[in-house]
Amino acid sequence: MPAFPSALPAARTPDPMDAPALRWGVLGTGWIAERFVSSVQRHTRQKFTAVASRDAARAKDFAEANNIPGSYGSYEDLVAAGDVDIVYVATEHTAHLACARLALEAGKHTLVEKPIGLDAAEATRIARLAAERGLFCAEALWTFFLPRFDVVRQILDSGVLGEVHTVLADIGEHFGPEHRILRPELAGGPLLDLGTYPVSLATWVLGAPAHIQACGQPHPAGVNGQTSAILRDTHGNQAVVHTTLFSDTPTTATIAGSHATLSLPGPFYQPGDLVLTPSGGGTPLTCAGSRTAHDALHFEAAEAARCIAAGSPQTPLRPLSDSIATLRAMDEIRRLTGITFPRPA
Structure with a gap:
């Protein structure tokens, strides 16, 4: 049995600024999307190139407010964009499966806001599709990052x-x-x-x-x-x-x-x-x-970028x-x- 330590260990988390820069597209323009984008922009070298909403005006307003160059009035248009490497799904829970499938089928690495699906069956479908396509996919449950x-x-x-x-x-x-x-x-x-x-x-x-x-x-x-x-x-x-x-x-x-x-x-x-x-x-x-509360959301983005650069389809975290x-x-x-x-x- 290990002896009780004299001090707690230091975190081994790499500097988020060292993560390779990827081009991100965001599906959804709600509360969590706003905080994710803000945190990632402040603390990493990741680039947001586009945002999509089912309301084109809402997507345009979000893009302008967050200095994102592209906006789309459909999720399909964003995942088809050539300047997007990875898609962050920040829609309502009921749309996570459909949006994750849309991104993965378009050949995009995908980070899905928690919960990754409504149930284990949906999560399994997403995991299988990501494996079939050889793409990175993870649940954006920021706690573990x-x-x-x-x-x-x-x-x-x-x-x-x-x-x-x-x-x-x-x-x-x-x-x-x-x-x-x-x-x-x-x-x-x-x-x-x-x-x-x-x-x-x-x-x-x-x-x-x-x-x-x-x-x-x-x-x-x-x-x-x-x-x-x-x-x-x-x-x-x-x-x-x-x-x-x-x-x-x-x-x-x-x-x-x-x-x-x-x-x-x-x-x-x-x-x-x-x-x-x-x-x-x-x-x-x-x-x-x-x-720092939700200003720490950037750690999950940096981990996704590191895994993708290393050719890893999942994160061990x-x-x-x-x-x-x-x-x-x-x-x-x-x-x-x-x-x-x-x-x-």
Whole structure:
């Protein structure tokens, strides 16, 4: 058993400015697209050459506001453009599969905003198409590309926690009545938007669950309002996850082992601190992290560019098998709680 360390490891994340520059096209002009583009432009050498929306005027406005030279009123026109190397899919969840297929079939490397699909079946279809075409594809679940999570990765790999028996993760945020998360036709509710974070942490640390228990509470808007679940592995180790859109919650995470406990103060899925505490008491170690929130979205773009330049079709930081495993667990949570999503035409 490794001795308790004298200091936490430093992140090994390469400088995003060193990533080879690619030409990016963006499908979608919403909140996450705006923040992704802004972060990538500030912190990397990546170039945005085009943006597309189903509303040409909206695409033009977005392009002008973000200094992007090209804009299109259709997704088909963007993926056909010769000056686009990689497509970032930032559409609503219900369009992720169609847009990812469109980009991959046009021969473009593809980064799909989380969740990569509505369910594991959609994610599997995307993964198979990318493999058939020999193209890079990944889920833009930015958490796993952050320097904070490279430190978590090193702590887990070191064995200093001992056997991990418990993962606790929560995320809750209040939303006003106009937000798309309350629209059933867009696969609303907290599970895909918020719940991806705690469920992905659980499946990453403990692996695919052998058994799941879950319960939910409906929202007056006609979507699920909150969900809690217990995910148990084959050894009986457990993850307890919770997500809600009724309230703001601490949004913290804990990974507890037989020899030490790793705490991630909230928001656990963003840049921030880490605290490692030995079992039975003792002096904790703290790694102070910057709280740059969504300005850290650029790390996933830099990783995609490095993988493509190296000829790697996937990133080891979030392989598509992990994305599928997370969605498979969420499929079971939905089955147990009666949550249904629309099936796109």
